[in-house]
Amino acid sequence: MLSKGDYVQVLDENEEGVVINIIGDEVTIESKEGFILTYKPNELLKIAKEDEVDMRSASTRSSVSEALQEKVDPIKRSFTKEKRSRKDEFILEVDLHIEKLTNDYRRMEKHDMLTLQLDTARGQVEFAIRNRIPRIVFIHGVGEGVLKAELEFLFSRYAEIVAEDANYQKYGLGATQIYFKQNVR
Numbered sequence: 001m002l003s004k005g006d007y008v009q010v011l012d013e014n015e016e017g018v019v020i021n022i023i024g025d026e027v028t029i030e031s032k033e034g035f036i037l038t039y040k041p042n043e044l045l046k047i048a049k050e051d052e053v054d055m056r057s058a059s060t061r062s063s064v065s066e067a068l069q070e071k072v073d074p075i076k077r078s079f080t081k082e083k084r085s086r087k088d089e090f091i092l093e094v095d096l097h098i099e100k101l102t103n104d105y106r107r108m109e110k111h112d113m114l115t116l117q118l119d120t121a122r123g124q125v126e127f128a129i130r131n132r133i134p135r136i137v138f139i140h141g142v143g144e145g146v147l148k149a150e151l152e153f154l155f156s157r158y159a160e161i162v163a164e165d166a167n168y169q170k171y172g173l174g175a176t177q178i179y180f181k182q183n184v185r
Contacts, residue, residue, distance in 0.1 A: 001041060002027055008044040010037075016047070091177075094124045095139045096147065118150055125158065125178070134179055137166045141174040151176055 002008065006019045008029060017029035017037065028038050096117045098105045105113060121138055128136050140147045155163040155178055166175035 002044060002046060006046050007048065009047050010039060011043055011045055019044075089135065090133070092124065092128060092133050092136045093139065094121065094136060096121060096151075097139070097141055114147060114150065117147055118154060121151055121154060125154075125161070129160075129180070135177060136179075137171065137175055137177045139166075139171060139175045142172075143174075148176065 002019055002022060004019055004022065007016070008019055008027075009016045010029075015031055015037065017031040019027055020030050020036070021028040022041075025040060026038050027041050027044055028036060029044070030036055098108075098113045098117065101116055101120055102108070108116070117140075124136060124138075127133070138151060140151060152163060155161045155176075160181045161178050162181060163176055163178045165173075166177040
């Protein structure tokens with residue numbers, strides 16, 4: 001019925017174009033605007049290129065009615081994403097305990113230790129933003145709460161970050177989880 005090079009109109013849509021490929025039950029056309037579109041053969045009507053086809057001014061009403069009878073309603077496509085559980089989601093864990101960050105921490109002063117921990121946290125936040133990692137858990141320990149307070153101050157400088165206590169069952173009291181808000185304006 002249709003062959004490569006035929007000029008066709010799409011039924012129920014204001015679209016016309018030239019058939020560029022036919023594979024099985026799919027016909028690929030190039031529209032007047034230059035878009036490549038794929039349809040089923042029963043969704044297309046072969047027309048003469050010079051004619052401006054309108055359903056009211058078609059030369060043979062019988063061919064239009066036959067085409068409409070052959071036409072089957074297309075299957076509606078579902079655009080909903082499959083929901084994944086949060087357990088399957090990748091969460092970056094960053095341990096900020098000083099002994100995990102450096103070997104010679106015994107020679108460092110407390111201020112230098114805190115600076116190293118904050119620089120590590122800042123670097124990981126920037127890394128996560130660049131690589132679109134949605135969640136990070138910073139393990140900071142309980143201690144005196146100085147590092148936790150500094151981390152909260154660091155996270156407050158980013159508008160797209162929401163900070164909260166991490167999962168108590170997994171991390172206890174010594175961890176903070178952050179995630180990035182979507183579509184911040």
